[in-house]
Amino acid sequence: MAHTSQPVVLLVEDEPAQREVLAYNLEAEGFRVVQAGNGEDALLLVDEDTPDIIILDWMMPELSGIEVCRRLKMRPDTRSIPIIMLSARAEEVDRIRGLETGADDYVIKPYSVLELMARARVQLRRVRPSTIGVVLEWDDIRLDPETHRVYRGNSVLKLGPTEFRLLSTFMEKPGRVWSREQLLDRVWGRDIYVDSRTVDVHIGRLRKSLMQNGGEDPLRTVRGAGYALG
Amino acid sequence: MAHTSQPVVLLVEDEPAQREVLAYNLEAEGFRVVQAGNGEDALLLVDEDTPDIIILDWMMPELSGIEVCRRLKMRPDTRSIPIIMLSARAEEVDRIRGLETGADDYVIKPYSVLELMARARVQLRRVRPSTIGVVLEWDDIRLDPETHRVYRGNSVLKLGPTEFRLLSTFMEKPGRVWSREQLLDRVWGRDIYVDSRTVDVHIGRLRKSLMQNGGEDPLRTVRGAGYALG
DNA sequence: CGGTTTTGTAACAATATGATGACATGGCCG
DNA sequence: CGGCCATGTCATCATATTGTTACAAAACCG
Secondary structure, eight states, X not given: OOSSSOOEEEEEOSXXXXXXXXXXXXXXXXXXXXXXXXXXXXHHHHHXXXXXXXXXXXXXXXXXXXXXXXXXXXXXXXXXXXEEEEESOOOHHHHHHHHHTTOSEEEESSOOHHHHHHHHHHHHHHHOGGGGTOOEEETTEEEETTTTEEEETTEEEOOOHHHHHHHHHHHHSTTOOBOHHHHIIIIIOTTOOOOTHHHHHHHHHHHHHHTBTBOOOOEEEEXXXXXXXX | OXXXXXXXXXXXXXXXXXXXXXXHHHHHTTOEEEEESSHHHHHXXXXXSOOSEEEEESOOSSSOHHHHHHXXXXXXXXXXXXXXXXXXXXXXXXXXXXXXXXXXXXXXXXXXXXXXXXXXXXXXXXXXXXXXXXXXXXXXXXXXXXXXXXXXXXXXXXXXXXXXXXXXXXXXXXXXXXXXXXHIIIIIOTTOOOOXXXXXXHHHHHHHHHTBTBOOOOEEEETTTXXXXX
């Protein structure tokens, strides 16, 4: 029943018990949870399967959370992943240091699980608005994730399920170029094997659907790279 | 020390004394501060002079902060302005309600001024170009890796895939001289065999693309060594 | 100023890439 | 069961991109 593909959270916490509790709750929130018990693993997992958001414990043996945060925020390709830092350090200096390092939020242990979930949703809302039902708009195209309806101008468009998910992805980040592989991950699912040329065909179908009542083609083919909206 | 333009914060708080303190500190942080003493004024001021971020007191006579927040988050044109909610209500339900309403952060009174400033900077960091995407710039050339677009002045350039990768390489380290072999490695790939003279041809093509709308040739040939940008 | 080396570039053939129509499959619903 | 829709794959077509070569131009050197 996921509108598009399930949002992914990377949970980094060295204490297994705490990790369990959080993982359970995050799953209940609708996240797919990827877990790491230390900083090194976290960095590896980010490359392997880019998460939508990261929840990061400050205190960890070896690579501290703050160091992981610093590194991720230095890399252009991971910089924009929201990081929520968890910490038992309640001192003002620490909180400020965490935020200065690039963390997008800072939550003090012991935290309220409900509040943490709410803060996770806030970050998710930023990165993937459609997962929480925000209507996406671009130019004269409107996509309502709740009702699964797409409008262009003032007429309703008819799209198939795959085309809908494709368009959702594009509208999450207008202008961004998605490779066929990224689209397969996002639109089809991680462990589905389909030929990457299939993407072409669906792009074609999406184009036809978007132009069924006239109007310009809003999709851009980027030779050698993929496709983008606008 | 202002960046491109001074960031603007809209400060909404009905208690003049508190507002003063915050305004003072925000100005010290480098913000231009626009003040409102109630919700109605806040909504008017947003239209008049769109702020980069909003700091919003929950408890206000007439229009409450949460209502202002709700309204701003419903309008597509103001939805993306980050809102930091200030509140004396420490109850979990309230905090969650604030976040659910669309606030991007929720700070409990009495707050640490320094922490609030840090949180304001976090929100600002998001809105400012630096976070929106890493754009490489040199002179009047702009290259956006995310959208795969290249601009010169204010017109869009059309480049082929190889030319794009070439230019990306140059723009990552403007001024650096790259040998043909290094370029082959970097742009074509480590284990591809192509004549090194092919680089010349592509440099030529890149030059033509870069000058398609007039302008100087930004590439420099270094005899016996290779090529460089600028 | 030759002679030599290095670079620029037009032309062309080979290739890679994307668009599209057709088709077979499989699920779903009446 | 039969029709309908969505989907994935394939074959084919059109075109953009690419590598190479050959020759012209420029730079360098004594």
